[in-house]
Amino acid sequence: MQMEEAKKGRITEEMKVVAKDETLEPNKIRALIAKGHAIILKNVVRKNVHPIGIGSKLFTKINTNVGTSVDLCDIDLEIEKAKIAVKFGSDTVMDLSTAGDLDNIRKRIIDSINVPFGTVPVYQAAIEAVKKHGSIVDMTSDEIFKVIEKHLKDGVDFITVHCGVTKRIVDRLEKHPRKMGIVSRGGCFLAAWIKHNGEENPLYKDFETLLNLAKEYDVCLSLGDGLRPGCLEDASDWYQNQELLNVGKLVDIARKMNVQTIVEGPGHMPLNHIIKNVRLEKRVCKGAPYYVLGPLVTDMGCPYDHIVGAIGGTLAGLAGADYLCVVTPSEHLGIPMVEDVKEGVIASKLAAHSTDIVKLGKKMRKKDEDISSARAMLKWNEQFKNCIDPEKAEKIYKRIPTKSNACTMCGENCALLMMKEYLKGNKR
């Protein structure tokens, strides 16, 4: 139990691993965990995982979602996506599958990677409810918790739970609609359930049941944002903020039970809302790690929402967000292919890295320093090695033959080439 141990002043093996990766003192990590300002992802029953820390003072992490859908259900493809995500630097992977043999898919993906792994159990609960009862809204509270328990037993390190989608919010949304309504799948399942049954969200009402399960496996709860804005117009509205307030209370309760939590954030949001939103989360949720899904700073970016997300994610990261969700070029358009996942991971990684250069300083600049030293000397292999996609970089460099040691942009007129010659006093 990371948080419990941390509060007792004990440094766990996982804290030591995280301390080494972050080049921080183990006791510093312990203190962050004790306060809930950072968390460690590792289910006690999972074997093949390298634990990571997420939160304040730690480098910015990124997560990649994979998963089947009714229109494309291919386990091997999803495993390939998970692997390419990890190859290009994704710190975690979540399985958001909604079709096929969900138990098998989850186990296959978790076995294929050694980074922390997350799920959204309510998807499976909802899909099984359709099979069993004919409708999502007829799933029982007990069925939801049974699915959660199954995921935790399988070694899932964190789960998204949309606990903040309360009856009050759903009732109000019916009377006062917002432009995009609910764009979160899990949020929508629960809203429909609440509306149909006229009862409170089981994940809110029985939050203690959830905490007891999470505690048993030391699994981190990622408090989902079911009311995240789906367009700029809905950003920072009553729904988004009311859910955040609900979540803030739950973070407090979880901490008392030594359950680690992170908080999920938007969504579509204009640039000038981002800093305020991150600060609000940090205040309302008392420093809990913030996991943002974008933010997407324009609605019209598809099929380049990975770039829009990198822009928003960078500003969020600068403001204090700790964990960025990868957005792929196929966002809003369809299930991503392997190449989309790669493009998305790289965009998020660039956002995270650019942010960390500022947040964590010198220690995050090694690759930048090495590539620039190589660039100044026109040492191409050294440059490829230190850039974010060595293979593609080399391919672009080599696609047209060059007559000089410079690249094909400037050839013999390369400023770096000239610097070497002219400043020595040589003419061209």
Place this chain on the structure above:
Amino acid sequence: MQMEEAKKGRITEEMKVVAKDETLEPNKIRALIAKGHAIILKNVVRKNVHPIGIGSKLFTKINTNVGTSVDLCDIDLEIEKAKIAVKFGSDTVMDLSTAGDLDNIRKRIIDSINVPFGTVPVYQAAIEAVKKHGSIVDMTSDEIFKVIEKHLKDGVDFITVHCGVTKRIVDRLEKHPRKMGIVSRGGCFLAAWIKHNGEENPLYKDFETLLNLAKEYDVCLSLGDGLRPGCLEDASDWYQNQELLNVGKLVDIARKMNVQTIVEGPGHMPLNHIIKNVRLEKRVCKGAPYYVLGPLVTDMGCPYDHIVGAIGGTLAGLAGADYLCVVTPSEHLGIPMVEDVKEGVIASKLAAHSTDIVKLGKKMRKKDEDISSARAMLKWNEQFKNCIDPEKAEKIYKRIPTKSNACTMCGENCALLMMKEYLKGNKR
């Protein structure tokens, strides 16, 4: 003469065009031009051009560089790049050719587009000097101004002139090198010239000659940043700031002669330098429009520097930068192909648009509002129409057949689809 007329209180035809495009009062445009806080690009002799404004209160513009190199010299390819840049929203195009029949290339490109067009005349002067004298450093001051005059006669609307690269800077750079030295081609030509000849930069020493030429054609001077940092480590150093101070003085002199100016900026720069840098430019150059080349917020982003540039450009735009230079995926690696130019333009356009949503408010949000309305109703054709790349968006949407009206990501579990049904009281 835009600036002269503006100072006299007269509204030109070009100001009316810009006012219409910007949905501002013509007199407001006039006032901005009079102060030099905005400029209008249009050479008096150029016919096929739609004039644009760049500067404070106007929407953020983007520029795309095209041009031949010794390793790839194909006029038709460069024209194709210029055309695709304009198609995807580039507001201006610059020809940076350094190989082939430079006069012909320039004329062919300028004839192929109707957006404002710029060049860097010192490239041609340097390349012709190699042919004529055997070396760049043997070009004469007179030859530089002759080439400039030729470009202006051809209708070029703006030129980059590295006037701020002074002897003092070059002398110091020899004694106290910086990590990447000079990464600007034009800056390097002039630095080599200064070092070899032991004389002051002709574009600085004879700035008045330059102003007289610019005045005759009402061409805007883009005061180049020959000392822009080529890596994070060099950002905001003495060289960069000394050049900016030099440029600030030149802006003042130019305004007195009613010559319009914009100021070029970095370059590689960590995120936390950007806001300060933009504010410094606005102060030192008394509100002159700022044209940034990136900024690139990490050195290790290739071959994804278009994303790195979009991140930096967004923050610069938010801080007040007015004009962003497109960075392509082949930056640092080779001459861009047509697809690279397209990707770069889209990334810059997303940066500019996201910024304008904040800087200019409601009037910049129409596409965002329209696409979100269409998205909420799952009207796909309306969505494609309003996004940044309709053709590619539609292709991704259609690459896997879907069984529902939602996309292949969620299929029948689409939140938007459920919202329509469940909130009506229908079950799935």
